[in-house]
Amino acid sequence: MSAVLEVTNIKKSFGGITAVDGVTFDVREGEILGLIGPNGCGKSTLFNCILGQLTPSGGEVKLDGRVVTGLRPSELNKLGVSRTFQLLQVFPKLSVRENLILAGQEHQGNMASRLVGRSDAGLTDAANQMIGFFKLDHLAAEPAGGLSYGQQKLLDAAMAFMGGPRLVLLDEPAGGVNPSMLADLKERLVAINREKNATFVVIEHNMEFVMSLCSRVVVMAEGKVLALGRPDEVRKNPAVIEAYLGH
Secondary structure: OOOOEEEEEEEEEEEOOOEEEEEEEEEEEEOOOEEEEEOOOOOOHHHHHHHHOOOOOEEEEEEEEOOOOOOOOHHHHHHEEEEEEEOOOOOOEEHHHHHOOOOOOHHOOOOOOOOOOOOOOOOHHHHHHHHHHOOOOHOOOOEEHOOOOOHHHHHHHHHHHOOOOOOOEEEOOOOOOOOOHHHHHHHHHHHHHHHHHHEEEEOOOHHHHHHHHOOOOEEEOOEEEEEEEEEEHHHOOOHHHHHHHHO
């Protein structure tokens, strides 16, 4: 399997504090990679270095073999990198379908297309497919602000996958979601991976969610990679047990 994303020796310091200290891993095509670690371990800073929100102090990020270190988020978006945020990015007054169309326009880099040509930029069919895939059919015409938090999380994930991106980074998708909705979300993520060969990274501190969803897991602690491997390997790693249970 070829690597879609390669992260090599990424470092990020703020003043005298090193938040990310030489992190290296790759994400292979068709893989679900988990990135976990206790709060304050540097995973959000690493995420933002990969996504162009922060410029790394050192190291390199490659997408499909091309160096993309330091590219702006909008430039990465055009190369097929999509993400969700811990804070939901849905537009509450727009319907579920309209939110998906808007996300598709953003991923295509043609927000201006709303001003000229077809009002939906030809994305209604794609939005309807995604609505069906994420089992949001009964909510398609509803304003997103009226959905439950868990339903909004499903919509948020669906928006990230609009337009068939090359790589999706999901930031705390399990946060604040009740157990039954979480099972739905996990099932849909497994399905989109299996059926569409979607490649994505899940950043989480819900260890069980990551362990049951991901093919490989990166564990961070104090800015470094503590462990990397299959969930069953990582779960037994004494250093991981210490980091999670030793406090």
